[in-house]
Amino acid sequence: MSDGLELYQDAIKRLANAAYGASQLASADGEAKLNNPLCGDRVVMQVALSNGHITAIAHQTKGCLLCKAAASLLGARGAGLDAAAIDAATDALEALLHGQAAAPADWPELAMFRPAHAYPSRHKCALLPFHALQAAMRSRIGDTR
Amino acid sequence: MSDGLELYQDAIKRLANAAYGASQLASADGEAKLNNPLCGDRVVMQVALSNGHITAIAHQTKGCLLCKAAASLLGARGAGLDAAAIDAATDALEALLHGQAAAPADWPELAMFRPAHAYPSRHKCALLPFHALQAAMRSRIGDTR
Amino acid sequence: MSEASVLRAGFPLLAANPGLHYLDSAATAQIHRAALDAVVCHETLSRANVLRGSHRLAEAADQAFDAARRRVARFLNANSAEEVIFTSGATAALNLVAHAFGATLRPGDRVLISQAEHHSNFVPWQMLRDRAGIELDLLPVTASGELDPAALPRLLSARTRLVAVTQCSNVTGAWTDVAAIVAAARRVGAKVLLDGAQAVQHGPQDVRALGIDFYAFSGHKCFGPGGVGVLWGKAEVLAALPPFLGGGGMIDEVAPQRSTWAELPRRFEAGTPPIAQAVGLASALDWMMALDWTDIHARETRLGAQAIEGLLRIPGVRLLGPAGTAARAPIISFDIAGLHPHDVCQVLDHHQLALRGGHHCAQPLLAALGVDACARASFALYNDEADVAALIDGVAAAVRTLA
């Protein structure tokens, strides 16, 4: 948290740089690619599923620190979750970005995105990997957008 | 000159109502139709020519008082004139509308249009018959616009 | 102080010209102080380009522009803000539909417009007809200039893809029976576009209740800035259309071989939009939404009735449009036997009355009504009885001056 700029705390930088899940699945059950047309950032999310639960997750992310941190968080925490859990996490992130004070107990890491609520132009950056994962959970291989 | 409105002097109303030349030539050597697309006014001018001089002039005019008065003036005075004389009269009218104080000695009647110089939107009304006559002088029957 | 004069005080131009009888609001309504202030505030406090710059001015501009979209959506009672496309005006909005929806038509498809349309909802369809080989049908008007519903069954067919008509005539003030049009269009599966350019200055609209697919209007006719307008479209209808103009902001991704398009609403907003003007427009609409429209309508109707009555008492005056005021906005066009509307309006100007004379960009309608041009007095919420009295005296004086 150098510089008085709360957004770029060490935790978020560490998470982004760790790049958990930054890889490619040999065979995926779900996949989605999302663009942020406003900046050219792009996330590809892949999942292997069993009974609707993620057994393996991988992503290729081109984006800013917020985007990479969000993708990395999903890479670290995605395994074992189902679509409903991903939706809940996405809702929780959206609530934080819209000003809610606290992260839910099961997603304490989301708190590090809260300072971005002051910068609406950056919300999409953090949300892009979540939206891509939501789309991947609902996709069949072949009909990604 | 009722009403303090110099534009609508009796002279101009009389000239417009006299409608000199408001008719149609059985056979014309030159003809032109001009529109004012801003109001839908329209003048058709026809001339019979001999050696480049007008031997007969007729017009069909749909327009306001200024437009009708101008057409009527040309109907009254056009016979005997050539293209150069019509151009000179048109220039003189434009000069008056742009603020010149006095009408030329050979066209004293133009002075009645001078009050319109305060109303640029009306300049075209008075000029339309003159422009139509210029075009008619230069037309061959068949290539009017 | 009358209610109109309270309202009038909010209009800088009118406040600065207490003697002026402004009866040309159908051409351009005066701008409300709230709208002008919003423009100035935006330009001096939040000016930046939109679309996600991350500096604070850009954030401010983005938020103001997004909020303007939501505020317009509220004025229209739209389902969502993404149904609101900012354009440069009603004409641009109508051309957008003629191109984007037009691109989905095949030769032999038909579009129905009416004889009462403003050129801006007439010429784009003629151009589409000539470009795309579709057929253009023309709903005739009755002797009083109203769209003739009796002709609908004959003119609508399974090939009719769109009915594009005015909500209110800019010449006669006649209100269109939108429900009848919508019902008839739905029976053949056609979409409906409403040109709301003349309606918006008479109060908030409800595009859902109207049951239509497209709605177009301009800011300068509803007390907002010039240079901005709106196309509203049903989300599912807009989403199925290709873009019209190309450029910055409307893309998903640009590659030399092939580009892809952004989602709504940006797909239809190529280039830097009129940002401050959109914010100004939203402020005008917010101001309008806070007014008591029952009251205003009653007054507008009363003024229209008084004007009609007074004008008809002057020998030679003929009224265009519906008799009475039930089916018309307070737009009163008239013809005076033997006098040209330009001359009439010139004399009226001398009496501090601002009216417009001409074809009012509605030549097909004027042809149907049997005139080449007419004078038009259009009333808005800031007009009052003094304006009507001045109009009647002025027209009587014009007859004397010009006879």
Added chain:
Amino acid sequence: MSEASVLRAGFPLLAANPGLHYLDSAATAQIHRAALDAVVCHETLSRANVLRGSHRLAEAADQAFDAARRRVARFLNANSAEEVIFTSGATAALNLVAHAFGATLRPGDRVLISQAEHHSNFVPWQMLRDRAGIELDLLPVTASGELDPAALPRLLSARTRLVAVTQCSNVTGAWTDVAAIVAAARRVGAKVLLDGAQAVQHGPQDVRALGIDFYAFSGHKCFGPGGVGVLWGKAEVLAALPPFLGGGGMIDEVAPQRSTWAELPRRFEAGTPPIAQAVGLASALDWMMALDWTDIHARETRLGAQAIEGLLRIPGVRLLGPAGTAARAPIISFDIAGLHPHDVCQVLDHHQLALRGGHHCAQPLLAALGVDACARASFALYNDEADVAALIDGVAAAVRTLA
């Protein structure tokens, strides 16, 4: 007081934010007080619709609008005011040419654009290609992002009808060698369009000396209002084109079967134009014409050079575009190894520096330069050495914050 701070005092937003380092003028320049005042004056004193209403406000609006056209013509050194078409912006102007000139092309005809184009001069031509079956050629850029003149002979042929390129890149600031383009285009009989969007904020232009056929720009990039732009075209070239948008004001006569079009410039101005915005733009341009541009260019170039030098001293910084400042406007885009421009610009904002990061609506150019996004500092006449110093300190701080 430095010359820049004297100039700066004329910009309300900058005057109100003395600590702000505004380096985003390539996206939107700040509005000069003269332009804003002109808008407010017009709306409060002369607001009316144009096109020959005969009441005094309409006369005033008409005259102001006509005068604005003459003032723009003077800024461009155009042959006549009728060559000036008011549009809603550069994007609208470029699309106008893509449609009106595009309508004169046959399948197999070719248009040459460059890899350096802003999406607004790229996508309209792709859309024309797909609509009209023409071929679109792409002039490549050199490693420094400049249009590669060596490729011209290979890419131009007798089928090339138009060369449409930017005068100045909005990413690299590279100035196009217009003379070389014009000479090459003339050899094959092609017309030339110049996208002047980035050039106009760096001084008055001379379209006749440039030897081109079309010129497009936006008001918001040259210290004027948003919502207005200009297409200039040679009279004889414009006169040969069909109209693009249909509506009020652009017609000669409208009849149900067939309509005819007005003369220049109205044929290309459908609907109520952005009147107050045009008047504001003209005021901005008049103000610009009174400045000493030799001085301003020297200062802009000096600031650019200092910025480049300072940025290159920061480890990891890579400059996009021409080396040095000879061939570029003061637009400095850069990449920092391992950092994303959004993050960089966010930190810079924290230091009161307004820069933009992203693809700058130039994805094909960024692809050629090997980056997905970059940060851009763009300098205008109100910037000074303090802005450069803040930029260099800010970027160094961003590297520390984000590493």
